[in-house]
Each structure stands twice: as structure tokens, then as C-alpha cells.
Amino acid sequence: MRVTIAEVARRARVSKTTVSRVLNNKGDVDAATAIRVREVIAATGYTPSAGAVGLARGRTQTVGMLVPGLTWPWMGDVLQGVSDVLEARGYGLLLHTVNRGEQSLTQFQRHVSANAFDGLLLVEPPDTLSYITSLHEGGLPVVMIDDRGHHPGFPSVATSNDKGAADAAAHLLTLGRTRLAMVTGPAAFGCTRDRTAGFHGAAANAFDPALTAEGDFTRDGGQAAIEELLAKNVEFDGVFAHNDLMAVGVLDGLRAAGRTVPDDVAVIGFDDISIAEHTQPALTTVRQPSREMGEAAATMLLAHLAGETPPEEPLVVPTSLVIRESAPAV
Amino acid sequence: MRVTIAEVARRARVSKTTVSRVLNNKGDVDAATAIRVREVIAATGYTPSAGAVGLARGRTQTVGMLVPGLTWPWMGDVLQGVSDVLEARGYGLLLHTVNRGEQSLTQFQRHVSANAFDGLLLVEPPDTLSYITSLHEGGLPVVMIDDRGHHPGFPSVATSNDKGAADAAAHLLTLGRTRLAMVTGPAAFGCTRDRTAGFHGAAANAFDPALTAEGDFTRDGGQAAIEELLAKNVEFDGVFAHNDLMAVGVLDGLRAAGRTVPDDVAVIGFDDISIAEHTQPALTTVRQPSREMGEAAATMLLAHLAGETPPEEPLVVPTSLVIRESAPAV
DNA sequence: CTGAAAGCGCTTACAG
DNA sequence: CTGAAAGCGCTTACAG
Structure with a gap:
């Protein structure tokens, strides 16, 4: 009827x-x-009827979104930013997860071929960069929300990993800390390289590369890393962890070793996930603007769909230092 | 081409x-x-072409999902469950947020009228129950993921709020606690009623209704509530908070008041969000099966679309008690 | 300013 | 077992 x-x-x-x-x-x-x-x-x-209009016009007024999974703490923020922008512009959001590996990708591929959406937004699932690149080259408008420092060959939105890490170092120096340690993400990640470089550059002599341990972005990995650092028996009075989850592990490891935060050791994380303000002590961290990145990516994609030429360079949404108790204000 | x-x-x-x-x-x-x-x-x-097939068949092979927002900690789990099931069955997922109030709803309404999806899954946004009911009565297959104990007049998936709360009470009794307090959610929520009833029933004499404070499901609300309770100067050795966020506030309030958890006061939360295992001490909590609820709702909706008659009664996915340090095993 | 007709890419009676 | 034709609900030249 x-x-x-x-x-x-x-x-x-x-x-x-x-x-x-x-x-x-x-x-x-x-x-x-x-x-x-x-x-x-x-x-x-x-x-x-959305379907009839889409068929007649050859456009669906829908944007696809591909994400590795929905359980990462900041993913909800990215999605919210994307969703707000698309909705305000009358676009639909078709969500795809790569939670089931190959199968998921096959299903996604089917939706792509079926012309189910006009453009694609994504947070890169593991090992799919070349596939995405081929989609882009095949003419599908794509914008990547680059949380890994990939700097892909197509439009993307990133954050200031280097600058954020430099801010963390600068703040530790301001607090008078002179022996800085770092717990990094996996070496393969572009953001690990960027954060390492930014921290190293700003910390200068206060940072001893020997005081670096590689983590895996999980809480347990962070704890293991700080234990590795403590075992070296080299003094340090400040730690920068490449994400908040690892920083939580660092906090726990430090407490277990009898060190007081921030008196003995100041700690700074990266991301500002919701856990950060509830740790003991509350975590000072470099805020990653997840939501703003989602908004920026959606805006860029819509502009592209409207005919504008997307920027060659990644759009960088800046980080900001959120000061809490684990590395307080002076 | x-x-x-x-x-x-x-x-x-x-x-x-x-x-x-x-x-x-x-x-x-x-x-x-x-x-x-x-x-x-x-x-x-x-x-x-998805659009052409949809037009010809009068079915889009797409399911709509309406959620109040994406930033609640457990929403990602619900979505992941939904996404996994839909994807495995070849359905698309069209996501809608009600982050911008009326405007969002207008946009959503447009998608509904445009027949953009075959059925609807939702976590109820504030004050939309009558609207959703009208959609259901208008013939749109709907399944609600009922996190609020609404028991709506259409198919829904819920969790065992009463039983979960009773389990919390029973565990506290097992630990030998005899004076139990409770920090509830807003009284208007169905789940608040259910959790209160379940806890009260199982705790029996150990629970004094005077030791109840109403919170608002936020961390700060939890802390305010526990402070209110402490101010009464009535002894208690166990607290059940209606969600984890408030339990975190309870932990902080207790610590500030010089009480030790779990020695002086044992604490149990509800939800099992990711923060729960990282609090100090780690939080014992009633796990809400968010992901399973999402899976169940999606499965139920697809069955409905396939012609099956959905169950009259809400499908209940059971909670489970997750024991950690804030209320340890005996 | 307005309408008849073709077309978008499929599915589905209907006829053979 | 197979195909011509109508229809799904729109948009868009084209003609007037």
C-alpha cells in the first residue's frame, strides 16, 4: 500500500x-x-523509494564504511563522527566489519560490486591496503581514516602522531624529568615510527634509546614492557607509552614494583580513551581526535562525491595533551 | 562499464x-x-546490482539499526554481534544514530519511508518507544535490544537483570557480608526496577532499603551516591552498583573515605565493560552479554523476515557473574 | 511550463 | 527447459 x-x-x-x-x-x-x-x-x-531513485540516478546516496572491528575503544567515536556528518547530509551509512576474516572480505567485495554505495570510508583492516588501493584505482571514491601512519596513495585523514609525542616529551621535561623511557607500539606500524621520532626529537638528551621497550598496544603488553625496562636497572623518571591501554599496564607494573606515580615516575599515554580518566592516578595522555577524524573523513568523501578533487596530502587533525595526575601540571 | x-x-x-x-x-x-x-x-x-534486485523484488536485503549513540562502552559489542550475524547471512547493515535529536529522527523517518531496509533492529533512543511501536504496527519487522527492561509490545531481546542482581547478592552473602548497600540506576528505568527487585529478594535481611542511593549510570553519579551513603553513618560491608561506570565511582569514593576494598567493603558492578578488569582493585561484576544480545536480535529479525512468527515474550540472554578482586571468590 | 516515453538493472508470471 | 514482455518506482532527455 x-x-x-x-x-x-x-x-x-x-x-x-x-x-x-x-x-x-x-x-x-x-x-x-x-x-x-x-x-x-x-x-x-x-x-x-530509495532503491528506485538509486537505480534511476545511478547513485545510492549511501556511503560504505569498512572497519576491522567494533570493539576497539575509540572506534565508537570515529563512527559517531562519521555518522553525524553523513546523516546531516542525508546520506545512509552501510557498515561492514572484518571480524570474520576472509569471509567478511568476500561479503564486502560483493557489496562493492553490487554498487551498494557511492563511496567508501575505512579504518584499515589488517593486510587490506593493496585491496583498497585497487578499489580506489578502479574508480571508487575512498577516504581512509589512518590510525596507523600508513600515508596511503589515496585520500586520508590522520592525526599528528609526531607532534603529539613531542608534546608528551616536552611536558615531561617541563616537570623536570631527565631520564625518559618509552613503551612503543609494534615496530611495523607507521604510527609507532612517527611517535618514536616525535618523542625522540623533543626529548633530546633526556631520552636514552636503551630505555625503549616494544609493546603490542594491549594492557598486558604494556605491563610486560615496563617490567622489561625495570629489569634493566637503569634509572628513569618518566615514561611515554604509545597508547593508553599499554599505559594502564605501565601504571600497574610500576605500582607492583613499588614505584609511585607521578612522584617517582611520571607517565603519559596516547589516545585518551574513556578509561584514561579513571585510572589511579588519572592518566595524562595525548588525545587522539577520533571523532573529529571521522567527521573530517566523511566531509572529505562527500566533497569528493560532489565532484571536488580530494587533497593529495593526508588531512591532519591535531592531537592535544590532556593533563591529569600521572604527569600533572607544574 | x-x-x-x-x-x-x-x-x-x-x-x-x-x-x-x-x-x-x-x-x-x-x-x-x-x-x-x-x-x-x-x-x-x-x-x-543491489539496487535493481531490491527494486524488482521489493526487498533490499538490508537491515536498519537505530541506536541512541555510539559512545556507550557496550554499544560496540552489541553492534559487533549484529554485524557478524547479518554479514554471515548476506544482509547489509544501515546504521542510524540519534545523536542530534529531532533532526536525526527526521532523517531516520525518511529512510524508513523510503523503504531503505527490510527490518529494524534497535537499542531504544530516549522517548521513542511509541514511535517505534507505530512502525511495528505499520508492518515493519522490528526487534528491540532491550537494555532498559521496557518489555515492549513487540519482539525483543533482554538480559536477566533480576537473576544477575540476585547472583550479586548471593555472592556477597557467600563472602559473609551482612550489611549490604545498593547504588541504583534512575528509578524510571525498567532495568533499575528489575535489578533492585532481584538484589532485594536474594539479599533478604542482609539488605536494608535505607542503604540505597540513586545514581545516573555515570561514574560521577556513582561517587556522589556512595558519598551520600557514607554520610548516613550506617555501617555496610558490601555494595552492589547497577552498572560498572557507577561502580568505578563507588571505588573512588570508598578509597577517598579511607575504606579498603574488598576488606572493609566488597563491591560488585553490572555490565562488565572493558574498564572493569583494569580498576584497582579489579571489579567483580555481573556480565551483560551485549554481543550475544546483538546476535540474538539479528537472528530473530532474520527469522521474522523469513516468515517465522517472532516470539511473544522477550528472549532472555542470561547474565553471568565475573569474579575479580573487588568481591573475590571465597 | 508540461508530459510521453525510454531507461536504470533486475525478477517474475505467462506462454510455449 | 527457455524467452518475450511487463513491472518494480523513479529520472531524464526530448518534444511541444
Whole structure:
């Protein structure tokens, strides 16, 4: 019993063409006619069928989004940013997860081939960069939310990993700390390289590369890393962890070893996930602007769909230092 | 340059009808013909256009999902469960957020009218129950993931709020605690009623209703509530908080007041969000099976779409007690 | 300013 | 077992 454009046309005593015109404000329509059509539309509650419009126009007004999984703490923020922008612009959001590996990708591929969306937003699932690149080269508008420092060959949104890490180092120096340690992410990640370089550069002599341990971005990995550092028996009074989850492990490891934070050792994390303000002591951290990155990526993709040429360089949304108790203000 | 069914038909020297038949394994097709068609499909990488199929069949193979927002800690788990099931069954997931109030709802309404999806899954946004009910009555298949104990008049998935709370009480009794307090959610929430009733029933005499404070499901609200309780100067040695976020506030408030957890006061939360295992001490909590609820809801909706009659009663996915240090095993 | 007709890419009776 | 034709609900040249 769905009302169609034909029904509206019949009731308004005009052609479907005319109804379509007033619907899309395209071409001139006699004022009185337009009013009559609008009245019928209002009275019937008519809404054009998304599927039919999409088929006729060759555009779905829908954007696909591909993410590795939904359980990372900051993923919800990214999604929220994306969702807000798309919704405000009348676009739908078709969400895809790569939680089941190959199978997931096959399903996703099917949706791509089926032209189910006009453009793609993504946070890169493991080992899919070349696949995504091929989609982009095949003509699909793509914008990547680059949390790994990949600097891909297509439009992307990133954050200031280097600057954020430098800010962390600078803050530790301000606190008078002179022997700084670092717990990094996996060496293969671009963001690990960027954060390491930024920290190293700003900390200068206060940082001894020997006081570096590689973690895996998990809490347990962070704890293991700090234990490794403590076992070296080299003094340090400040630690920068490449993400908050590891920083939580660092905090626990330090406590277990009898060190007080921040008195003995100041600790700074990266991300500002919701846990950060609830640790003991509350964690000072470099805030990653997840939501803003989502908004920026969606905005960029829509501009691309509207015909604008996307920027060559990654769009960088800056980090900001959030000062809490684990590395307090001076 | 998209390859269409017409192109496949031409290359295989058959009609579109026949191609459609082998695509959907419908009706008998000569074995040799079918093979020929399949070869062309494989060679061209043909995938039917989602929009065209949807228009012709009157079904989009897409499910809509409406959520209040993406930043609640357990929402990612719900979504992941939903996403896994839909994907495995070849359905798309169209995500809608009600982050911008009325405007969001208007946009959502438009998607509903536009027949953009076959069925709807939702976690209820504030004050939308009557609207959702009208959609359901209007014929849209709906399944609600009921985190609030609403017991709506349409299919839903819930968890054992009462039983979970009773388990918390029983565990505290097992630990020998005899004066139990409770920090509840807002009184208007169905789950608050259910958790209160379950706890009260199982704790019996050990629970004094005077030792109840109402919180708002936030960390700060939990801390305020425990301070209110402490100010009463009535002894208690166990606290059950209606969610983990408030339990974190309880932990902090207790620490500030010089009480030791769990020695002086044992604490149990509800949800088992990721923060729970990282608090000091780690939080014992009633695990809410968010992901399983998402899976169950999606499964139920797909069954409904396939023609099955959905159950009258809410499907209850059971909670489970996760024992950690804040209320350890005996 | 307006409408008839073709077309978007499929599916599905219907006829053979 | 197979195909021509109509139909799903729109949009868009084209003609007037």
C-alpha cells in the first residue's frame, strides 16, 4: 500500500515528470501546480523509494564504511563522527566489519560490486591496503581514516602522531624529568615510527634509546614492557607509552614494583580513551581526535562525491595533551 | 562499464531470464546451459546490482539499526554481534544514530519511508518507544535490544537483570557480608526496577532499603551516591552498583573515605565493560552479554523476515557473574 | 511550463 | 527447459 510517484501524480492531476520536478526542484514548475503537488505529497506522506531513485540516478546516496572491528575503544567515536556528518547530509551509512576474516572480505567485495554505495570510508583492516588501493584505482571514491601512519596513495585523514609525542616529551621535561623511557607500539606500524621520532626529537638528551621497550598496544603488553625496562636497572623518571591501554599496564607494573606515580615516575599515554580518566592516578595522555577524524573523513568523501578533487596530502587533525595526575601540571 | 545481466545474457547466448534463473537457482535450467552462464559470470566478475534486485523484488536485503549513540562502552559489542550475524547471512547493515535529536529522527523517518531496509533492529533512543511501536504496527519487522527492561509490545531481546542482581547478592552473602548497600540506576528505568527487585529478594535481611542511593549510570553519579551513603553513618560491608561506570565511582569514593576494598567493603558492578578488569582493585561484576544480545536480535529479525512468527515474550540472554578482586571468590 | 516515453538493472508470471 | 514482455518506482532527455 506504499504510495508511489504515480499515485501522487494521479491525485495532483499532473504527470510523474512534474512530480519529480517539484520533488527535486529541477526545472520550472508553475507555482500553483507546485503547491498542489506539495499538498498531495504532504497529505499522502509520500517519500521517494530509495532503491528506485538509486537505480534511476545511478547513485545510492549511501556511503560504505569498512572497519576491522567494533570493539576497539575509540572506534565508537570515529563512527559517531562519521555518522553525524553523513546523516546531516542525508546520506545512509552501510557498515561492514572484518571480524570474520576472509569471509567478511568476500561479503564486502560483493557489496562493492553490487554498487551498494557511492563511496567508501575505512579504518584499515589488517593486510587490506593493496585491496583498497585497487578499489580506489578502479574508480571508487575512498577516504581512509589512518590510525596507523600508513600515508596511503589515496585520500586520508590522520592525526599528528609526531607532534603529539613531542608534546608528551616536552611536558615531561617541563616537570623536570631527565631520564625518559618509552613503551612503543609494534615496530611495523607507521604510527609507532612517527611517535618514536616525535618523542625522540623533543626529548633530546633526556631520552636514552636503551630505555625503549616494544609493546603490542594491549594492557598486558604494556605491563610486560615496563617490567622489561625495570629489569634493566637503569634509572628513569618518566615514561611515554604509545597508547593508553599499554599505559594502564605501565601504571600497574610500576605500582607492583613499588614505584609511585607521578612522584617517582611520571607517565603519559596516547589516545585518551574513556578509561584514561579513571585510572589511579588519572592518566595524562595525548588525545587522539577520533571523532573529529571521522567527521573530517566523511566531509572529505562527500566533497569528493560532489565532484571536488580530494587533497593529495593526508588531512591532519591535531592531537592535544590532556593533563591529569600521572604527569600533572607544574 | 559495469557489466549487467544483459551483457552476461548476450555473451552466454541466452535470455536475461535464464541468467536470472541460474543466479538464483530457481526453476530448471539445462545443465550445460547453466555451466555456460556460470562461466560467463565468473569471467566477467558479474554481480547483480543491489539496487535493481531490491527494486524488482521489493526487498533490499538490508537491515536498519537505530541506536541512541555510539559512545556507550557496550554499544560496540552489541553492534559487533549484529554485524557478524547479518554479514554471515548476506544482509547489509544501515546504521542510524540519534545523536542530534529531532533532526536525526527526521532523517531516520525518511529512510524508513523510503523503504531503505527490510527490518529494524534497535537499542531504544530516549522517548521513542511509541514511535517505534507505530512502525511495528505499520508492518515493519522490528526487534528491540532491550537494555532498559521496557518489555515492549513487540519482539525483543533482554538480559536477566533480576537473576544477575540476585547472583550479586548471593555472592556477597557467600563472602559473609551482612550489611549490604545498593547504588541504583534512575528509578524510571525498567532495568533499575528489575535489578533492585532481584538484589532485594536474594539479599533478604542482609539488605536494608535505607542503604540505597540513586545514581545516573555515570561514574560521577556513582561517587556522589556512595558519598551520600557514607554520610548516613550506617555501617555496610558490601555494595552492589547497577552498572560498572557507577561502580568505578563507588571505588573512588570508598578509597577517598579511607575504606579498603574488598576488606572493609566488597563491591560488585553490572555490565562488565572493558574498564572493569583494569580498576584497582579489579571489579567483580555481573556480565551483560551485549554481543550475544546483538546476535540474538539479528537472528530473530532474520527469522521474522523469513516468515517465522517472532516470539511473544522477550528472549532472555542470561547474565553471568565475573569474579575479580573487588568481591573475590571465597 | 508540461508530459510521453525510454531507461536504470533486475525478477517474475505467462506462454510455449 | 527457455524467452518475450511487463513491472518494480523513479529520472531524464526530448518534444511541444
